Amino acid sequence: MCAPLVMETVARSLSRRAFLASGLGAFSGVALAQARVPGKAFSRAADLTHELSPEIPLFPGAEPMRITTLVTVRQNGYYGNRLDLWEHSGTHMDAPAHFVEGAPTAERLPVASLIAPLAIIRIREKAARDPDAQVTAEDILAYERAYGRLPRGAFVAMDSGWEARWKDPKAFLNQDASGILHFPGFSPEAAEFLVREREIVGVGVDTLSLDFGPSRDFRAHVTLLGAGKYGLENLAGLAQVPPSGALIFVGGPKHKGASGGPVRAVAVW
């Protein structure tokens, strides 16, 4: 029915220096075998997913995952593990049902909502000054002045630079003496703006929570999930991706009754 794809690993054959010299190097990504079919060409990919392990930062109270090796190639001829984990571990999804009774669980989200234009709102400077920085509606409007209106069906991600703390769980949680967390997130009014004024599929952060650390009422969560949007937390690699023009693919959980779960998220552009 369709013409076959003709694939060429064009980008792979370019040296890093040649690539940078070409002017395409501002956002790096990984060279992708380039599909030459009209309408399906993109040449770069970036993994937006942290490695999941028992050592990663978790929201206070959550138990670390366990990985138990059941068989090995040497002893059994094949290798495999049993996994035991809290759904909200690592780079993961919050489905609407995580906060709202009767709302969709992750496995029931429309598959079309898992492939979306990716809009990245960078608040690295203000987050470096203030760990309690929030994405505001004004940040979103400033983004739109630079890159155009958020496309219909967009996935909106906050890049606060917090990823740099991932390997140091204490710094990632950033709890003060009274146990209050301090890290960036979406403000409730930005969540309200996205839900009322734009048509998005979901929102992502490079921190532990859609709401900023000190939040007590999780109002960004409630607003977004209550409107049927999904969230992604602990995103990685956003710095590699251009703020506009990429697509995100969200390899979301498909288990029964999922309040969420680990995802594999990848950007292509």
Place this chain on the structure above:
Amino acid sequence: MCAPLVMETVARSLSRRAFLASGLGAFSGVALAQARVPGKAFSRAADLTHELSPEIPLFPGAEPMRITTLVTVRQNGYYGNRLDLWEHSGTHMDAPAHFVEGAPTAERLPVASLIAPLAIIRIREKAARDPDAQVTAEDILAYERAYGRLPRGAFVAMDSGWEARWKDPKAFLNQDASGILHFPGFSPEAAEFLVREREIVGVGVDTLSLDFGPSRDFRAHVTLLGAGKYGLENLAGLAQVPPSGALIFVGGPKHKGASGGPVRAVAVW
């Protein structure tokens, strides 16, 4: 840097009848908000992933997954579960390390290998006659005569129609009186052909195993994984997707030391 995406849910606004009448309806999929950026347009998506639950078919000897609800919206203000599962459950990946010591684990596969042109080889007729049917090198060559040579970096999937048995685990395993399994898979010589004569990233099946049921030596597995390719087992929904011209996105596992694990696989075209 890039122009913003202009999204329109064109396909959504078409009725099913209008869509079929348009001549695009031979492969159905789900209407996707259509990205209008030159080079990134596709309009349909299909979920290639079964729902994961304690009730699904498993290879003999594997223990079913457990889903334990730890908190609920009513009692705790939010809902979440603990998951406990064997890596090779449901629609899942076999990483090269599943059969080959020292070979790459799933989280180390290059992200570019997770986005691939999807070639679907249908053997429904012969599988209906013979549950031990295998994809042969000749089946692959016949596919190429119809659709052109397998593109570089392709993911090659067998559509044997076996998915129809998914909801009936006994029929899906299809064990005979002496315990031997009977279901379709890739023949060792087809695996050899793909590894030596073509450049593929991986191979998928709509059955429990890359090798057909009666296999004792798992030679298709050993050949493919030994060459660094990955496998996907228990794929769903292949009938909806055109045999050539689609892309597969493999939301593969990212946990440490993964021999494999559940994936979210989606086709777009």
